[in-house]
Amino acid sequence: MSTDFTETEHAVLCWLATSDAQNRPNVSPKEIYAQTGETQLVIADIASARSVRNIRANPAVCVSLIDVFxxxxxxxxxxxxxIAPDDPEFSQLAAPLLAMTGDAFRIRHVISVRIERSSRILAPSYLVRPDRSEADLRADACRLYGVRPPSD
Known part of the structure; x- marks a missing residue:
C-alpha cells in the first residue's frame, strides 16, 4: 500500500467522510492533521462533534487530501x-497536532485513522490532457482561483 504523502504536501485541508448509524453520509474539512506512521493518520477534533458521533457509530471513514494547485x-x-484526553495514548497522538496549533485551538479528541487502502486522486485533466506539465496545472489553478503560485 502506497501512503506517499509527498504529492499532497501543499494540501491545507483534508476532508473526512463519515456516516452515521443509519448510513447518512457527512463530509467535513479538517485543517489539523498529521501522518504518524506508514498506516496511521491523526486528525484534531477541534469542532467535529458530528464526525466524532458518526465514528463512534460507524468507524469506517474515508479521508481525501488534495493539492488544489x-x-x-x-x-x-x-x-x-x-481518542479522548484521558486515554493513555492521547498525549503521544496529539503531540504532532499540538506542534502545529500551539495553543490556538483546543483539541477535544484525536481522531486516529488506521489506513487500510490508499489510492491516488487525479483531476480529470490528467486523463484528458496528459501532456500538461505540473507548472501548467499550477498556473491554470492559480488563474482559476485568483491567487499567486505557492512558493516551494
Missing amino acids: LQRGRKLEGHAEI
Whole structure:
C-alpha cells in the first residue's frame, strides 16, 4: 500500500467522510492533521462533534487530501478511533497536532485513522490532457482561483 504523502504536501485541508448509524453520509474539512506512521493518520477534533458521533457509530471513514494547485492527492480509506484526553495514548497522538496549533485551538479528541487502502486522486485533466506539465496545472489553478503560485 502506497501512503506517499509527498504529492499532497501543499494540501491545507483534508476532508473526512463519515456516516452515521443509519448510513447518512457527512463530509467535513479538517485543517489539523498529521501522518504518524506508514498506516496511521491523526486528525484534531477541534469542532467535529458530528464526525466524532458518526465514528463512534460507524468507524469506517474515508479521508481525501488534495493539492488544489496540482489537482491531485490521496484517498485514504480505513477505520477511525476516537481518542479522548484521558486515554493513555492521547498525549503521544496529539503531540504532532499540538506542534502545529500551539495553543490556538483546543483539541477535544484525536481522531486516529488506521489506513487500510490508499489510492491516488487525479483531476480529470490528467486523463484528458496528459501532456500538461505540473507548472501548467499550477498556473491554470492559480488563474482559476485568483491567487499567486505557492512558493516551494
